[in-house]
Amino acid sequence: MHVQIIEPDHRGHRLTLVRRLADALRPIASRLTITLERDCLGSAECETQLGPIARMAEIDACLATPARDAHYASVALQLARAFREATIRVGADHVWMPTGDLTTQALGLSVGRRRRGATNAGSETILHRVSPAYPAPSAWSAARRRLLGRLLFRSPWTRIHIVDRLAYESLLARGYDDRRLRFVPDPLPEYDLPDRRTARRALGIPEGGRVIGNAGALDHRKGIPWLLAAFAKANLREDDRVLLAGRATDTLRQEIGDRFGDLSRSGRLIHIDRYLGDDELMTCLSAMDVVCTPSSGHIGMSSILLRAQAARRPVLGCDEGWQAMIIDQFGVGWTGPVRDAFRFGEAIERALAAAGSYVFPSKAERLLAFHGLDNWAAHVTDAVRERMGLPTPEKLSWSWATEGR
Helix, strand or coil, rough: EEEEEEEEECCCCCCHHHHHHHHHHHCCCEEEEEEEEEEHCHHHHHHHHHHHHHCCCEEEECCCCCCCCCCCHHHHHHHHHHHHHHHHHCCEEEEEEEECCCHHHHHHHHCCCCCCCCCCCCEEEEECCHHHHHHHHHHHHHHHHHHHHHHHHCCCCCCEEEHHHHHHHHHHHHHCCCCCEECCCCCEECCCCCHHHHHHHCCCCCCCCCCCECCECCHHHHHEEEEHHHHHHHHCCCEEEEECCCCEEEEEHHHHHHHHHHHHHHCCCCCCCCCHHHHHHHHHHHHHCCCCCCCCCCCCCCHHHHHHHHHCEEEEEEEEHHHHHHHHCCCCCCEEECHHHHHHHHHHHHHHHHCCCCCCCCCCCHHHHHHHHHHHHHHCCCCHHHHCCHHHCCCCCCCCCCCHC
């Protein structure tokens, strides 16, 4: 079977997901084509993530880069058009888009061409931000989210995967009973991790003191200014530090310089401002005493929170949404009111004080197993295996992770 993977945006860690999916599909697909944007080739993301599999798949870098500074609706329509054109041109038997946010609703607008460009047989995607599943802050927002929900289920995918358990349950509760809908893990490999001091030495940062921080692609959605504002107000030791590890957006980088320059100059804020490969990202998390995920108002799950569990580090997150559910259900850290700098500063004080005696909870091992690469691969290759008449490996369910069943 010829399988096509389409990813029109190489930023952040999207290509990590492409590589994971390619690795899962290669043993069963007779031919694998990975369609990317033209600007992807030569980027740090492409070299790091796709270099190892370049010889085992056809790299088809033909997609035009969308105008990312345009309105999101315009970007979505560009992505949908590129998706349709790429699937028609390649003509694969099965199509996968590992990050289908934005594209999905735009495809739902193509009523008369519903199946065009999604192949006649199979097409799948993963959604990470499902806004129709979340409460709306206003009547206008509620109407907009209802529309997005209708477009989601008018989209041409034969299977829609959701990694946000709250969103999945909310859609079912709201009557979106669709046989195409699936809840799947977020892929989390096992890592050979250094201890805290070794990790700091590898990064070239001070080995002493306590460190709280965040890692990955850094932008305002991750709540980084809230973390820094609370850290600046907290009553902490002189050798306590914030570590930001990952490439920041231009606007965030500017705000960090304007508002928190004193923290940088004093050495209490360390920013490793570049793209991080998987192993280096995990080294950064291992260097921390507490991983902070202050993305209040964020729709969707936090992959950094899960990766903090792989590094056996406690999390200080926001007291709402998916984060609050996971932290409470598995006992992997603490929550706080991230928008209140004074109170969240107090939460930082408590978290750093408790981190020294933190013991990774045994029930969190099931969380890691559910999100493990083998279990993820069993979930996301299920449809292709069915079509090829191949057996599907046993899959761990969410109820197994949460209740031991």
